[in-house]
Amino acid sequence: MEDEVIDQVEPEEEGYGLDNRTVAAIRLAVAAGDRVRLGELLEPLHPADIADLLEQVDSGHRREILLLGSSFFDGEVLSELDESLREEVIAFLPRDVLSEAVRELESDDVVDLLEDLDEPQQAVILDALEDADRLAVEQALTYPEYSAGRLMQREVVRAPEHWTVGETIDHLRAHKEALPDQFYHVIVVDPGIRPVGYVTLGKLLSSRRSVKLTELFEESFRTIPATQEEGEVAYAFNQYHLISAPVVDDAGRLVGIITIDDAMAVLDEEHEEDILRLAGVGDSSLSDRVVETCRQRVPWLLVNLGTAIVASLVIAQFETAIAQVVALAVLMPIVASMGGNAGTQSLTVAVRALATKDLTGSNVWRVVRRELAVGVINGVLFALVMGAVGVLWFGSGTLAMVIAAAMIINLGVAALAGILVPVMLDRLGVDPALASGTFVTTVTDVVGFFAFLGLASVVLL
Amino acid sequence: MEDEVIDQVEPEEEGYGLDNRTVAAIRLAVAAGDRVRLGELLEPLHPADIADLLEQVDSGHRREILLLGSSFFDGEVLSELDESLREEVIAFLPRDVLSEAVRELESDDVVDLLEDLDEPQQAVILDALEDADRLAVEQALTYPEYSAGRLMQREVVRAPEHWTVGETIDHLRAHKEALPDQFYHVIVVDPGIRPVGYVTLGKLLSSRRSVKLTELFEESFRTIPATQEEGEVAYAFNQYHLISAPVVDDAGRLVGIITIDDAMAVLDEEHEEDILRLAGVGDSSLSDRVVETCRQRVPWLLVNLGTAIVASLVIAQFETAIAQVVALAVLMPIVASMGGNAGTQSLTVAVRALATKDLTGSNVWRVVRRELAVGVINGVLFALVMGAVGVLWFGSGTLAMVIAAAMIINLGVAALAGILVPVMLDRLGVDPALASGTFVTTVTDVVGFFAFLGLASVVLL
Numbered sequence: 056m057e058d059e060v061i062d063q064v065e066p067e068e069e070g071y072g073l074d075n076r077t078v079a080a081i082r083l084a085v086a087a088g089d090r091v092r093l094g095e096l097l098e099p100l101h102p103a104d105i106a107d108l109l110e111q112v113d114s115g116h117r118r119e120i121l122l123l124g125s126s127f128f129d130g131e132v133l134s135e136l137d138e139s140l141r142e143e144v145i146a147f148l149p150r151d152v153l154s155e156a157v158r159e160l161e162s163d164d165v166v167d168l169l170e171d172l173d174e175p176q177q178a179v180i181l182d183a184l185e186d187a188d189r190l191a192v193e194q195a196l197t198y199p200e201y202s203a204g205r206l207m208q209r210e211v212v213r214a215p216e217h218w219t220v221g222e223t224i225d226h227l228r229a230h231k232e233a234l235p236d237q238f239y240h241v242i243v244v245d246p247g248i249r250p251v252g253y254v255t256l257g258k259l260l261s262s263r264r265s266v267k268l269t270e271l272f273e274e275s276f277r278t279i280p281a282t283q284e285e286g287e288v289a290y291a292f293n294q295y296h297l298i299s300a301p302v303v304d305d306a307g308r309l310v311g312i313i314t315i316d317d318a319m320a321v322l323d324e325e326h327e328e329d330i331l332r333l334a335g336v337g338d339s340s341l342s343d344r345v346v347e348t349c350r351q352r353v354p355w356l357l358v359n360l361g362t363a364i365v366a367s368l369v370i371a372q373f374e375t376a377i378a379q380v381v382a383l384a385v386l387m388p389i390v391a392s393m394g395g396n397a398g399t400q401s402l403t404v405a406v407r408a409l410a411t412k413d414l415t416g417s418n419v420w421r422v423v424r425r426e427l428a429v430g431v432i433n434g435v436l437f438a439l440v441m442g443a444v445g446v447l448w449f450g451s452g453t454l455a456m457v458i459a460a461a462m463i464i465n466l467g468v469a470a471l472a473g474i475l476v477p478v479m480l481d482r483l484g485v486d487p488a489l490a491s492g493t494f495v496t497t498v499t500d501v502v503g504f505f506a507f508l509g510l511a512s513v514v515l516l
Numbered sequence: 517m518e519d520e521v522i523d524q525v526e527p528e529e530e531g532y533g534l535d536n537r538t539v540a541a542i543r544l545a546v547a548a549g550d551r552v553r554l555g556e557l558l559e560p561l562h563p564a565d566i567a568d569l570l571e572q573v574d575s576g577h578r579r580e581i582l583l584l585g586s587s588f589f590d591g592e593v594l595s596e597l598d599e600s601l602r603e604e605v606i607a608f609l610p611r612d613v614l615s616e617a618v619r620e621l622e623s624d625d626v627v628d629l630l631e632d633l634d635e636p637q638q639a640v641i642l643d644a645l646e647d648a649d650r651l652a653v654e655q656a657l658t659y660p661e662y663s664a665g666r667l668m669q670r671e672v673v674r675a676p677e678h679w680t681v682g683e684t685i686d687h688l689r690a691h692k693e694a695l696p697d698q699f700y701h702v703i704v705v706d707p708g709i710r711p712v713g714y715v716t717l718g719k720l721l722s723s724r725r726s727v728k729l730t731e732l733f734e735e736s737f738r739t740i741p742a743t744q745e746e747g748e749v750a751y752a753f754n755q756y757h758l759i760s761a762p763v764v765d766d767a768g769r770l771v772g773i774i775t776i777d778d779a780m781a782v783l784d785e786e787h788e789e790d791i792l793r794l795a796g797v798g799d800s801s802l803s804d805r806v807v808e809t810c811r812q813r814v815p816w817l818l819v820n821l822g823t824a825i826v827a828s829l830v831i832a833q834f835e836t837a838i839a840q841v842v843a844l845a846v847l848m849p850i851v852a853s854m855g856g857n858a859g860t861q862s863l864t865v866a867v868r869a870l871a872t873k874d875l876t877g878s879n880v881w882r883v884v885r886r887e888l889a890v891g892v893i894n895g896v897l898f899a900l901v902m903g904a905v906g907v908l909w910f911g912s913g914t915l916a917m918v919i920a921a922a923m924i925i926n927l928g929v930a931a932l933a934g935i936l937v938p939v940m941l942d943r944l945g946v947d948p949a950l951a952s953g954t955f956v957t958t959v960t961d962v963v964g965f966f967a968f969l970g971l972a973s974v975v976l977l
Binding site: 071072073075078079101103104111113212227230231235237238239255256257259260261262263287290291292293294295296298316318320322323326327329330331334335336339340341344349352355356359360362363366367370371377378381382383384385387388389391392393396399400402403404406407408412413414415416418421422425428429432433436437440441444504 | 532533534536539540562564565568571572573574673685688689691692695696698699700716717718720721722723724748751752753754755756757759776777779780781783784787788790791792794795796797800801802805806809810813814816817818820821823824825827828831832835838839842843844845846847848849850852853854857858860861863864865868869872873874875876877878879882883886889890893894897898901902905961965
């Protein structure tokens with residue numbers, strides 16, 4: 056294990072992404088107003104790395120970089136940029152740079168760019184597009200947010216059912232200019248433009264010209280409804296190893312195509328959302344300002360304050376017991392803390408399993424039984440440990456028994472709440488990542504304090 | 517927001533993955549010993565869904581399904597199966613079914629299958645392979661675990677620099693049988709078999725036969741060292757929108773290729789690891805048994821018990837103060853809990869930003885300053901709220917001031933610890949997702965109790 060960690064350090068250092076030396080050199084060039092040097096430094100960078108650069112510096116430096124190196128900020132950099140910064144950067148770019156930047160993008164990237172902007176900025180970008188592109192983008196925007204219709208690209212390479220390999224290749228050569236930058240399948244459609252199958256370019260390249268497309272269909276073929284939620288789309292790509300999939304409207308007609316790189320980006324965003332929501336942080340980005348960050352975090356802290364006060368009210372019921380045996384005040388946070396941790400373990404496993412569809416109606420009761428068993432076993436284990444600690448520390452067998460019993464109760468309840476709360480929230484259509492934590496820790500705090508102090512009152516007083 | 521949630525319910529229900537009705541029908545068929553019906557139900561399922569089925573049922577049902585439907589368990593199902601179940605399923609499958617299953621797989625899938633098995637099971641599978649495949653797999657196993665060398669597939673479509681589009685297409689048609697199932701680029705190599713560029717199949721298909729491959733090179737071309745850590749590989753695919761990338765050895769020679777679907781699977785696994793580690797759960801799967809699950813969760817609970825006891829020791833220093841003012845015992849968990857939550861918010865943002873390389877040496881101090889500012893501002897905000905609660909509840913201005921001051925201190929410290937702890941762990945080469953939580957909550961508990969009770973002792977007594 057130790058060796059592995061050390062082995063990994065080297066490749067990490069020569070890994071991908073921006074390195075600090077480049078960032079430092081760029082700052083120097085900007086400070087010196089050296090446009091040529093800045094160009095030399097930006098030129099070899101991938102648009103995604105330029106976007107990261109803009110995200111990593113503060114807004115003052117950002118403006119200086121944009122001002123001096125405006126020719127490097129093309130559409131790709133814009134579409135790689137974190138949403139929280141797009142408005143700022145777009146507002147700052149000269150109109151002609153912006154227009155040129157936007158025109159290079161494929162329709163799905165323009166849609167992605169537009170959807171988070173205010174109306175006036177949207178209008179500026181739409182105006183910059185050519186008529187056909189603008190129409191395409193406006194149509195895409197009629198699909199619901201976070202749907203396959205927004206995610207798809209409209210440039211599709213398609214062929215009728217009766218075509219052969221030769222006819223298809225001739226068609227591709229003749230329409231070379233109209234082909235999308237990246238495509239991996241030719242979508243075969245019936246006369247009603249409904250997709251019936253697809254052929255990989257590899258098969259097309261390696262088959263004789265006389266072979267019919269229908270003989271080369273791939274088993275992996277699946278269509279995606281345009282209204283489908285994008286998380287579901289990402290799930291399908293990951294589960295079924297799709298590379299691209301045709302998107303269809305309600306009538307089953309081909310309206311676009313989604314490729315795996317977009318699905319991978321969605322998967323990444325969904326994960327980010329889950330991990331941040333579990334911690335009670337909403338949409339969040341390192342480039343957010345202080346006020347913005349406070350605004351994101353206060354709601355959850357406020358909810359937590361509410362639950363903490365509820366837990367305190369439970370404690371307040373036992374003031375007399377605590378006044379008589381102060382050791383109770385010393386030990387009570389241990390019971391609550393252990394319950395909170397055990398609950399978080401269960402709920403995180405449950406939230407993740409719900410997201411990956413591993414936890415379903417058909418195995419939920421088995422998982423609940425397992426969690427309860429785990430909770431009780433761990434409860435007994437830590438009851439023994441804490442019982443021993445109680446005896447050694449306070450020399451009281453009774454106190455030790457009280458804390459041991461409270462531990463078993465709270466770890467059992469924590470395990471149950473940890474699985475049942477996210478499952479119920481999911482059934483109600485609420486994202487379990489968002490709300491489970493609060494419910495579960497409220498339960499474990501209240502039960503933990505009540506069980507420990509309640510038992511103590513009965514037994515010790 | 518409300519409407520969105522409701523809108524999403526429908527597509528979810530007709531979404532992907534196994535549905536409960538199918539699972540129920542399969543159970544019925546198995547219970548009835550109806551091999552034909554089971555076949556009808558399994559036949560339309562994707563291998564990934566069959567693997568999910570095996571994961572969702574308990575081990576008794578699993579055996580029954582495997583026994584009755586053994587002809588459906590091919591190599592793909594095996595490679596989709598969760599690692600925790602592979603040994604069990606492989607041990608149970610008849611030797612000939614297993615051999616056939618393994619022979620269908622590409623080399624990267626066999627490697628993935630092998631690396632988690634015990635020696636005897638590895639030997640069974642290696643024996644089932646043909647000589648050439650076995651050699652390829654054994655060579656792949658010489659690369660470090662979780663490296664690009666293990667992830668890559670060895671079947672690469674390559675062409676020398678001087679070839680034209682026509683020559684390449686002729687070559688592909690002539691060697692049709694040897695082509696991998698899925699490939700997206702032809703890798704162009706120099707006489708030393710070092711990759712110098714690649715050409716997309718789309719370009720190959722749409723260009724005239726006389727065009728040289730070197731004229732069609734893609735800008736996105738990047739090579740990946742075989743020893744590179746797989747998380748780094750997934751990062752590169754996601755950051756640079758790669759579809760496939762050639763893998764090279766120390767001498768820069770082409771040894772294999774990694775495709776985006778494998779990179780997407782790694783990204784998904786890394787996320788799973790992060791989210792579970794943040795919650796103090798190690799490698800975990802819903803199909804793990806009770807004992808296994810206890811074993812995974814006990815270590816973190818033990819660590820948490822240690823930190824909870826440390827916090828209790830802090831409380832114990834103030835027993836006399838608590839005995840005199842029992843309200844302190846009632847209010848103290850609020851300060852600790854708010855600190856813990858604020859710390860978790862900061863650390864989750866930091867852990868995620870480290871994973872996505874958004875938090876680097878060049879912006880770390882700016883982010884630390886921001887977190888501290890957010891912590892202090894939120895501290896002041898909740899100091900006011902808790903001050904008011906203190907006055908209303910206990911009618912004591914002094915107590916209210918004490919809790920308000922403790923709140924500011926603890927939320928400030930929580931914010932600092934939340935960012936500094938993961939950054940320092942990362943620099944030390946420890947995964948910040950694994951250990952940050954413990955450190956940060958220890959700090960916030962200790963500081964929270966100490967600040968509140970300490971101030972109270974000074975002011976109130």
